[in-house]
Amino acid sequence: MRTAEIKRRFLAHFEANDHTVVPSAPLPAIEDPNLLFINAGMVQFVPYFLGQVPPPYPRATSVQKCIRTPDIDEVGKTTRHGTFFQMNGNFSFGDYFKERAIALAWELVTKAQSDGGFGIDESALYASVYHDDDEAVQLWKRVAGLPDDRIVRLGKKDNYWSMGIPGPCGPCSELLIDRGPEFGADRDWDAGDRYMEFWNLVFMQNLRGEGTNKEDYEILGPLPKKNIDTGMGLERVAYMLQGVNNMYEIDEVRPLIDKASELTGKRYGVSSGRTAESAHPDDVRFRVIADHVRTSLMLIGDGVVPSNEGRGYVLRRIMRRAIRAVRLLGYEDKALPELLPVARDCMAPSYPELEKDFERISAYAYGEEDAFRATLRQGTTILDTAVTQTKQAGSTVLPGARAFELHDTYGFPIDLTLEMAAEQGLSVDEDGFRQLMAEQRRRAKADAQARKTGHADKSAYRDIIDRNGPGQWLAYETLRTDSRVLALLRDGVPVPVVVAGQVAEIVLDKTPFYAESGGQHADAGVITTPGGTAEVVDVQRPVKGLVVHQIRVTEGEIGVDDTADAAVDPEWRLGARQAHSGTHVVHAALREVLGPSALQSGSFNRPGYLRLDFSWRSKLSDSTRSEVEEVANRAVRRDLPVAVRYMPLAQAREIGALALFGETYDETVRVVEIGGEWSRELCGGTHVEHAAQIGPVVITAEASVGSGQRRVEAVTGLEAYQYLARERDLVSQIADELGAPRNELPDRIAALMQRAKDAERELAALRAKQLRDDAAGQAAGAALVGGVRVAALIAPPGTSGGDVRNLAQEVRGHLPQDQPGVAAVVATAGGKASLVVAVNKAGVGHGLSAQALVKAALSGRGGGNADLAQGGGVPAAQADELLKSVTAQIGPA
Template sequence: MKTAEIKRRFLAHFEANGHTAVPSAPLPAIEDPNLLFINAGMVQFVPYFLGQQAPPWQRAASVQKCIRTPDIDEVGKTSRHGTFFQMNGNFSFGDYFKERAIPLAWELSTNAVADGGFGLDPERIWATVYLDDDEAVDIWLATGLPRERIVRRGKKDNYWHMGIPGPAGPCSELYYDRGPAYGPDGGPEVDEDRFLEFWNLVFMQVEIANVASKETFDILGDLPAKNIDTGMGLERMASILQGVDNMYEIDEVRPVLARAAELTGRSYGTRSGQAAHESHPDDVRLRVIADHVRTALMLIGDGVTPGNEGRGYVLRRIMRRAIRSMRLLGWQDRALPELLPLARDCMAPSYPELRSDFDRISSYAYAEEDAFLSTLRAGTTILDVALGETRAAGGTALPGQKAFQLHDTYGFPIDLTLEIAAEQGLSVDQEGFRALMADQRARAKADAKARKTGHADLSVFRAALDAHGPTDWVAYTDLETESRILALWADGQPAAAARAGDLVSVALDRSPFYAESGGQESDAGELTGPGVRAEVLDVQRPIKGLVVHQVRVLDGTLALDDRVHARVDPEWRLGARQAHSGTHVVHAALRHVLGPAALQSGSYNRPGYLRLDFSWRGALSEATRSEVEEAANAAVRRDLPVAVKYMTLPEARELGALALFGETYDETVRVVEIGGEWSRELCGGTHVQHAAQIGPLAVTGEASVGAGQRRVEAVVGIEAYRYLARERDLVARIAEQLRAPREELPDRIAAMVARMKQVEKELAELRARELLGAAASVAAGARDVNGVAFVGTEAPEGTAANEVRTLAQEIRGRIDASRPATVAVVARAGEKASLVVAVNAAARSRGVSAADLVKAVLSGRGGGSADLAQGGGVPAAEATALVSAVEKALAGA
């Protein structure tokens, strides 16, 4: 049974039993400060379990995309670990509990395939329950499961939580006996390879905090209602129903693994003398490739792009592990163009958007691989120099600090460092490397632990929401409201009042202020009342439904229950609306000029200014920039109407509305249209009513912000007028200084630049003649060193590299050719010094080599031939010492 069919049957079973099928949330955990990625099927339902929000349905079912990366280094070593997986789940929010959850799981698992079930043999199913959960035992017995196949286990195995503060509860897990070929008999406690867990039924009933481990946490109390949260691993079930050993061999993964094996000439499933419980290194690498390529596809598909922080860093690491593994298996070419399309074809039956969006996905992936291959080339060069320095110093092991620097600074994998070092007869101080890595991990864990206080940090806001309900937020319609102060916080703690000079956070019952979201900066304004005035500095939504204002009290005292007049600065809002609508217009103009692949990946706008990041490879030419700017201003000039519509997410997608990747949307979404289909995007920002209200739009810059990603910046409205005025004044001043009409400026400036280049060329030629003219006198000063005429000199500061080489060769030519001769010329350029060594034929016949001398003096840096070599990179202060070093090396030759 194909994986996509398993998914379909799961949702169909629960829909037939009164559940609403809920789409998977995007992989980035945007709404939860504790998580980078969704790591469990129930994450998007946490507010319903905690009672923070009323669920739209009493019963739900989903197939949630998940990412788990804490044990990423274990991926491939066993058949269990993977980064991306899919979790089928059914959920009850205060509706049914154990009495229905257990039979629903049993029915789907054991019903015949012809009846829509999975057709598992009921005689091979085992169940585990929490130690004292007699109720669950009784329900399992009622289904027909014999007592001897029901196992009681402790918190480590049968108490579920997310590893962070939140909902939790005892659970009951289902296991399938795969037969004696997989291990000994005796149930899950004896062998969990033979007895494979495929479904976990969590009886969500308490809220926990202070989570220290799987078994150590505090129970705060009962949840508002008893809930059901189940998780059936889609890949686990696929491996059972497809009769394969593990997740790497199912239909959604095996084709990528098989292609990687074919490209590298390796076979999968070999042991080669390994212990029975170990995997062959080739198998490990092939699993890493298959898992990580699929994971990268899904992450980029959900809007994550490679980067150096947060989610982007995780994606980059995953991609580089896959690329590195291909290299370690012997594949030296680009790998992702061979593998990523296969992963797309495997996953598209369940996620058709991967096929329609593949141009964008692949552009990011292929650009990242190209960048990493460049890193590998550069890292190899740096490593070669480091290994040369180690040998020159008489060492036998590359220092751990150098290996860590290559790994941490340059992204050069330790596996390759070990491999290349071994090829050159050296080892690596792995203990030192591991110690530095451990320090780095400790810092990362400390940071993660600090992040895990997110639920606790938000508890004060949740208390306000529970006490007063959601904010009546009217930013789309009003700039002023009469409001009441519901809550005050100072330094994150509840406060009763704030006085002049205090910086506090405030919750109002009604607010006209736009809270920062979707790239739009929050509104500015003020709160005023009898004898009190406060400046609104920032507006955020720390939790859904609650708008919190950061204010500075300017006069008087601000206290709980005060009545205040909340007023948005109208000029600020006007500029913000112009900038946000301008962002949509620039996005549409980019897609009009460049095509649909130029899709927005992020944006930021504040009054008068906007920037937009979009997927594109290569810089935009000046002509293309002008074309984009003209297309945007044409929309403004045509005064295209701006309309806001509300609809369901499927309706918006069917209409062709563009969504910002990585954002989480509710069932009902807000669609902003400018000129109908000319620009149609999901957006929660504030906008103008007609395009002409944006005012003039001027593109001020365009640059790269990462592999396959560009950024365009622009100003609108009065800021565009000011920008164009400054440009006009600048042109006027240049025209005045050059005493030329404006229309002649390009030609005049081009002629000046050409003349300057010609003068620089003439000066260089003059300096070269002077240097060569002095060559005879310098050569005359040659002194004997170990039977070789040696000349050491320093070129005038600023001498070009090619001129230094020419000077060294000219001096060498002025020495009698029958006399062995070596010439060393050093030059300073800024804070660095370089060295050129030239050796004539008579000296080479005695075994003197220019390349050997340069490498000896510069500890392996530099290179060339036996007659002419060069190197550099040393401090300028060491220039004179370089000449002496060459002389000493020659004396010892």
């Protein structure tokens, strides 16, 4: 049974039992500061379990995409774990509890495949329960007919579930399958291979506090309602039903191993008969490739892009481990163009959007491989320098600090460093490297802990909702409301009153202010009460259902329970509407000109200004940029209608509404259309009624913001007019200065630039002649150092890089050619010093190397060859030290 069919049957079973089918949340855990990625099926339902938000349905079912990355370096060493996996789940929010959960699970697992079940042999099934959960034991006997010897009681470590952080928890009961004596001893519950757990039924009823491991944490108290949360590992069920031994052999993974084997000429399965601890390195690499390529596909599909921080860094690391593993198997060409389409074909039956979006996904992936291949070349050069310096120092151990620098700064994997150092007869100080890595992890853990405090600080906002319920948000309907002050906070602490000069947060029972979201800046305006006036400087939604205004009190005082006149600045809102609709228009124009792969990956707009990030690999030409601008303005001139519709998320996807990657959407979504299908996007922002109200759209900038990502900036409405007016005034000023008509300005400016270039060339020729004239004198003053003539000098101020090289070669040419000679020249510019070293033929024959002298003086930086090399980047104040370093390397005076 294919994995996609297992997923379909699971959802169909629970839908038939009155569960709402909920789509998987995107992998990035955007709404939970404790998590980088969704790591369990229940994460998107946490607010319902905690009672923070009323659940929109009493029962739900989903197949959630998950990522777990605590030990990426361990992936592939066993056949049981990977980074990406799928968790089938069914959930009850205060509806049914233990008995119904057990009955539903047992029915699906044991029902015949011809009747839509999984058809697993009942005699092979066991259940584990929390050691003192007598109720669960009795239910397994009554509902499933399990005898006592197939029910096992286990402790808190195995059968008491939590997310690993403060939050919902409770005792659980697991369904196990006996895989037979070849996988372990009889009734050896800890072996992990024979009695494999594949479905965990969590009886979620408590709230846990902080802790250090799976057993050491405090139970804070009961949840508002008893809930059910189950998790069935889709990959585990797949290899049970497909007759294979592990997740790497199922239909969604094994084709990647087979393709990697085809590319490399290596055979998978060398570890057959070995223990996990002695797995053959090639098998580990095959599994790393299969797991990481699939994971990369899913992460990019959900909007994560490679970067040097956060989720993007995790993705980059995963991709680079896969690319490196292919290389270590002997395949030197680009691998992802061969492997990623295989992963797409494996996963598309379950996630058809991957096929539709593959052009964008592959652009990021292939670009990252290109960048890493360049990194490997650069890292190899740096490693070679480090190896040379280590050998020159008489050591056979590469310092851990250099290995860490290669890993952390250049993305050079440690095992590649180990391998390449060994090829040159060196070992690596792995203990020093691991210590530095541990320090980095401690810093990252501290950062994660800091994120948790932000999560805890929301309790004051939740208290407001508990007391008053969600407020009325009327930003779409009106710019003014008669309201009541529900709460005031300063530094997160409730206060009864705020006075003139203070900055505070205010919560109203109803508000017309737009809270910042979807890239749109919050509204500005004024809140007036009988006793005071406040300027609204920001509006946010710290928790779902609550709008919080940051205010600066300008007059009098404002107190809790005051009546309030809340008024949005109409000019501000008009400009914001123009900019947000303008963002949609520019996005549609980009897609019309560049094609459908130019998809938005982020945006920001405030009154009169917008910026939009989109997927594209190269700079837009001037003509392309002008074409995008023209398409946008033609849409404005046609006065395309702007319509807002609410519909189910599934329907929005069917009609092609575009969504921002990585965002989480409710079941009912707001679709904004400009010109019907020409621009159709999911959006919660404020918009104009007709495109002509946007006013002119002027693109002011276009630049790169990362690998495979570009950004356009534009102005709209009155701000666009003002921008064009400034451009007009600037052109007029230039025309007046040059005394030329506007239409002649390009030719006149080109002529001036040519004259400037001619003057620069003449000046350069004069400078070069002066340097040549000085070269003989500098060579004549060369010192004798260890039998070598050394001319060390600092170039005159303003000497260009090319002139410095010429000077070094000129001086070298004037040194005696029958005697070893070195010319070392340092130039300073922009606060930095650069070094050029030239060695004559006699010097090279004497064993001197310009490259070695430069790299030693610059701590590994620089490049060249034995007779000419250069480098730089150190502070200008070190100019004298550079010359002294070169001289000291040659020998004593």
